[in-house]
Amino acid sequence: xxxxxxxxxxxxxxxxxxxxxxxxxxxxxxxxxxxxxxxxxxxxxxxxxxxxxxxxxxxxxxxxxxxxxxxxxxxxxxxxxxxxxxxxxxxxxxxxxxxxxxxxxxxxx
Numbered sequence: 001x002x003x004x005x006x007x008x009x010x011x012x013x014x015x016x017x018x019x020x021x022x023x024x025x026x027x028x029x030x031x032x033x034x035x036x037x038x039x040x041x042x043x044x045x046x047x048x049x050x051x052x053x054x055x056x057x058x059x060x061x062x063x064x065x066x067x068x069x070x071x072x073x074x075x076x077x078x079x080x081x082x083x084x085x086x087x088x089x090x091x092x093x094x095x096x097x098x099x100x101x102x103x104x105x106x107x108x109x
Contacts, residue, residue, distance in 0.1 A: 006061040008052075016056075020049055023066060027073050034077040044076040 007015035027048060031041040051072055059065070 001065050002061060005059055005065045008056050009059055009061060011056065016053060019065065023069055027069060030070060031073050031077055035080055040080060044073060044080065047076055048072045
């Protein structure tokens, strides 16, 4: 993998394709363990490979690229789950506010 990483850093698209083919399915199944939706897991993996290409020059050729990919995948999963938690909390708060408004409206009749 170190040679592939070195080639990727140089902008070699074939190296990127090989890394993609070698790691995509494992990253997808890893993401799917944390997010239950197929599309969300696919989006996460797509984001990971987009980040890989965008940050290729920052990589260390002697580092463990697979570990980097799994770390970024984990972080993407965490971000999505945090976002979903925030959205759910917001929806619950809005629901409570609406119930309070309805209660006040009924009491004022």
